[in-house]
Amino acid sequence: MTSGNTVSAKIFRYDPAADKAPRYETLEVPLEKEMRVLDVLDYAVENAGVAVGYRWFCGVKRCGMCGVSVNGKPVLACWEKATPSMVIDPLPNMPVVRDLVVDRSALEQATLEMEPCLKRKEPYESFPEPLTHRDFEDAYRLMTCIECYVCTAACPVLSDANHREFAGPASLVQLAKVALHPKDAGERVAAALKGDIYACISCYECSNVCPVGINVLEDAIEKLKRRCAAQSESNPGAKHARIFTDLIRKFGRIHPPTLMRQSKGLMQSVSKMSMALAMYRKGKVQVRPQTVQGIEEVRKLFKAVEKDQ
Amino acid sequence: MPRTIDTDVVVIGGGAAGAHAALKVHAEGLKVLLIVKGFLGRSGCSIFAGNLQLVNTKVSAEEEEKWLTIRTKHMGGYLLEQDYVKRANRFTESEFYPEMERRGLYIRRNAEGKFIKSEGRGTNVWAPLQGYSGTFVMELLRKEILNKRIPLLQETMVTSLLLDEGKVVGVTLLDILRGEFIAVRAKAVIVATGPSNYLATRSTGTREQCANGFAMAYRAGAQMQDIEIQWWHCSDIAWPKAWTRLHIYPNPMPATKETVRLYNSEGEMFFEQGMYPLAMQPYFLQLKHLYPHVKRGKARWNGGYFAGYTHIDPSIMEQYSYQTQFLKALGLDLSKDLIECGISWHMTLGGIRTNTETMETSLPGLYAAGGVGSHGVGTITFVSYDGTLAAGGACARARAMQPPRLPEEQIAREEQRVMSPLKVRSGDGLLPAQVKKRIREIMWEKMGYVKSEAKMEEALGQLAEVREKLVPRIGLDSLSRTWNYDWVDALDVEDMLDICELTIHSAKVRQESRGAFFREDFPYIDNKNWLRHTVMSRDGNALRIETVPVELKYIRPESEREDFLSADY
Ligand SMILES: Cc1cc2nc3c(=O)[nH]c(=O)nc-3n(C[C@H](O)[C@H](O)[C@H](O)COP(=O)(O)OP(=O)(O)OC[C@H]3O[C@@H](n4cnc5c(N)ncnc54)[C@H](O)[C@@H]3O)c2cc1C
Ligand code: SF4
Ligand code: SF4
Ligand code: FES
DSSP: OOOTTEEEEEEEEOOTTTOSSOEEEEEEEEOOTTOBHHHHHHHHHHTTOOOOOOOOSOSSSSSOOOEEEETTEEEETTTSBOOSEEEEEOOTTSOEEETTEEOOHHHHHHHHHTOOSOOBSSOOOOSSOOOOHHHHHHHHTTTTOOOOOHHHHHOTTTTSGGGTTOOOHHHHHHHHHHHTSTTBOSOHHHHHHHTTGGGOOOOOHHHHHOTTOOOHIIIIIHHHHHHHHHHOTTSHHHHHHHHHHHHHHHHSSOOHHHHHHHHHOHHHHHHTHHHHHHHHHTTSOOSSOOOOTTHHHHHHHHHHHHHHO | OOEEEEOSEEEEOOSHHHHHHHHHHHHTTOOEEEEOSSOTTTSSSGGGOOOEEOOOGGGOHHHHHHHHHIIIIIITTTOSOHHHHHHHHHHIIIIIHHHHHHHTOOOOBOTTSOBOOOTTTOOEEOSSSTTOHHHHHHHHHHHHHHHTTOOEEOSEEEEEEEEETTEEEEEEEEETTTTEEEEEEOSEEEEOOOOOOOOSSSBSSOTTOSSHHHHHHHHHTOOEESTTOEEEEEEEEOSSGGGTTOBOSSSSSTTSTTSOEEEOTTSOEEEOGGGOTTOSSTHHHHHHHHHHHHHTTSOBTTBSEEEEOTTSOHHHHHHOHHHHHHHHHTTOOTTTOOEEEEEEEEEESOEEOBOTTTOBBSSTTEEEOGGGBSSOOOOHHHHHHHHHHHHHHHHHHHHTOOOOOOOHHHHHHHHHHHHTTOSBOOTTOBOHHHHHHHHHHHHHHHSSSEEOHHHHHHHHHHHHHIIIIIGGGBOBSOOOOSSOHHHHHHHHHHHHHHHHHHHHHHHHHOOSOBTTBEETTSOEEETTTOSEEEEEEEETTEEEEEEEEOOOSSOOOSOSEEETTTSOO
């Protein structure tokens, strides 16, 4: 029963301490100009008197606390536009505290174990320190990350029970932020390996959902992987990284099945088949690697970079 | 007795003031417990700071005087303590920037390594993207506190201050996640709960800014100062509602000819920075210019007027990627489209009255820092200074003291009060959030930018009605103690009602207009009689209001009385 000027919202309700099972509560909300998902939730409580629990603070993509899943996609409630028909669930990959409120503490702990504070090579001298925007370009791409864990919620590896030790994209971004700071001298490779960085199958899901537009895979995770590869050739993950680069050189994109086959061996890729299948169904992977348009450009780039090195 | 925790110093609030205080107490080697109703560095107003001012008062006496004037006159309406302003400016340049840069703060530079600044006055800088500084400052402070494993309770609301023989000896708290009531014993308490700016329909504050800090301090007997002087933002986006805190002015490009311009509903421009080149943050002046248009029906306080960047090269706005992404998401083309705006209730100039050298309040053992304090121009660098000062004062006290005795009877009474909202609503019952909404509506309609005796009386009447008719209907949906935010809302309702009423009483006393404080029935700045602070305190169950003179050490207004609407401050 959705008319043009209402929003029909089906909202997840669950209090693990009191309810036997989760349920959905559906309500019709008058559609307002440019309404956001957060406005719908506010309306539910303040106007309709439906006591749904949800977190928010800033309303403008700064606090990173309003993540929910809308029609299956992890989003920020304050940023995502409301649509006529929505199913609003808590973010996946985290335990539910109540309704849309999730427990992020395990993920935040994973971030903390990365020691995401700057460790300077030389003691800090005085303000302003000599630095150009060029020195900072790589770190700068990650600076607007507000640690909302929306990327982590979207990561298929984390929904796979075999990969509980994977730190997840949001935590790796925190690590990359300091690792790419031009003054940092921390042991970042060790931290990345401890966070099982090579469990990442380079599916771009994190980059696709990031509400602030960070290319999580390329600008954070790949940069860390490259550093790992350079510093520890013996690591199985490093081999994976090399194969990854070779694939891009050949096809202009990665192809998870080939990557898995070549780098981890057949048995291991078979164990991941269910995940690969799910991704395939969603159109994320093709059975045979396909070359992207403009592959010449990609190859030119590789040449240029390799010449630089 | 509930569970108790022992510490040397409690810090309430996880904004820039609280974070600086906690770090400093920890560095001094004392035990600190940081308690945050929301999340450290994610809730509260500090994340919103967009511009950082790169002051350099060391270069000359003129530079120092310029900054004193900007802060004291244009931001504080001459009610600020001038020595404090000078000291805070110096802290900003000699401690805030170096310490933040040491932690990794990157201030936007160009390819040659020079800071990118707003032109003209050349003082605004941004980290790392224009309009995003506070978020980044708070991220670094948060990570440092977590990394140092400083004891921290998040999603935990402090509900009251504990007193023994007139001294503050701890706090009580409600753990929102688990629904547990806890007492904390401490030798000193620093309240840093930020501005109380979630009190009107359109407000700049975050959900937890419901005046808890004011309320707990006032109930414990602390003096409050100038809480009637309310700042308003003049150009926050009108819709979507969720984006109220998107400030279209002065971010970006404050105090330059590129600063946003304001237009009424008929497209006539009524404000541009060139009218007041000296006013860095001309919120007050924008409001004065908006007022006649609202009167003539060519604008409303919550919409029907517009901000625009059509006078500048569109490529300039591209650099301001934080703000621009929102406007793009609305499909606006900034080379020709205007942005509909509304005003919003912003920070209070006053707050809990303190000594500006130690941040001590009138209650022994209680220190107030940042937006909740009484001396603020509220910038993130100033509140950081406050936090550092308060920590110094609190540490000195804690070192000289034995662990105090906890007042068991008061704890039992408070536990009862905190538990009292745990009842299920009946058929015509209301969720506490619905009553909060009503209170915010009353404050918006009757205590907005334009005040008068008559409207304030109406506001008091309507708030009394809320107490009588709506509060008894409040109930919760469930008695679950797990993250039951309705329960928190119910506690907020009490604080909001008390503080909204106090604000009105205080506003009735100030019979003049000044800065962001506009009384239509007294439309002049009365420097002869009103260079004074209002000071309020609790006297049993009665309210005592006095006024005390402001000390004007270096600069003072030239005339005794000025027409409010035409004055340039
Ligand atoms: C929209 C906006 C734009 C701004 N722009 C700028 C700018 O451009 N430049 C600038 O310098 N400044 C700006 N400011 C001002 C500045 O950001 C704030 O005034 C300042 O940072 C306040 O810091 P604070 O630490 O005092 O409080 P806050 O940062 O508000 O922190 C308060 C903390 O107290 C907690 N708290 C509240 N109640 C309780 C309780 N009962 N128990 C436990 N914890 C509690 C909250 O959860 C929060 O963590 C802006 C403010 C706003 C709102
Ligand atoms: S690219 Fe890696 S980290 Fe990102 S979602 Fe895919 S598997 Fe997870
Ligand atoms: S990278 Fe993007 S999605 Fe991930 S935590 Fe940061 S802001 Fe959120
Ligand atoms: S409410 Fe803060 S990011 Fe959405």
